[in-house]
Amino acid sequence: DQQVKQNSPSLSVQEGRISILNCDYTNSMFDYFLWYKKYPAEGPTFLISISSIKDKNEDGRFTVFLNKSAKHLSLHIVPSQPGDSAVYFCAASSTGNQFYFGTGTSLTVIP
């Protein structure tokens, strides 16, 4: 059973606008969450993370929000750029060793 879900397989956004990618999880023991970005024919690269003791973490144009009561996290990209076009995976962990990944959201930023 999928413990981490990304219900939107794809998202299109105009350049300069905000991109919001969503992720839901079912396991209340998860205490660490990450976002990875993946270009075609490359491995995923780490983007940003958040610990369950926080509800927001920011790194430049990327902000991750965590709502523990709703078991929901989101990634905001502002402003979106064409180079942000990629597949984004959210991941969650409760042990710090094994990660559970979502199914991915393909983001297209239209110039």
Added chain:
Amino acid sequence: DVKVTQSSRYLVKRTGEKVFLECVQDMDHENMFWYRQDPGLGLRLIYFSYDVKMKEKGDIPEGYSVSREKKERFSLILESASTNQTSMYLCASSFRYKGGEEETQYFGPGTRLLVL
């Protein structure tokens, strides 16, 4: 910079062949992982290893085995390849979580395997 390398970017094998996928990391990471990525299914964990000579099953270990004889190297073996094992295979590594700051997994570029 962390470097995780995989022996092949593309492989074509026939049904029934034994297939070896190699992964090497140069950061002295204790943990190593093998995933497969399929459309609509995301990244699914096949096997992982916390130390030399140890292995743990992930979510989809059937049809696969692994070997970790050295800390830097983690091999995925398809004993008898089948068409449903056509996929993108991704290796990752990380330091072992020891409490405090969480560790990030670093991925290799992937091996796209086609089984005919």
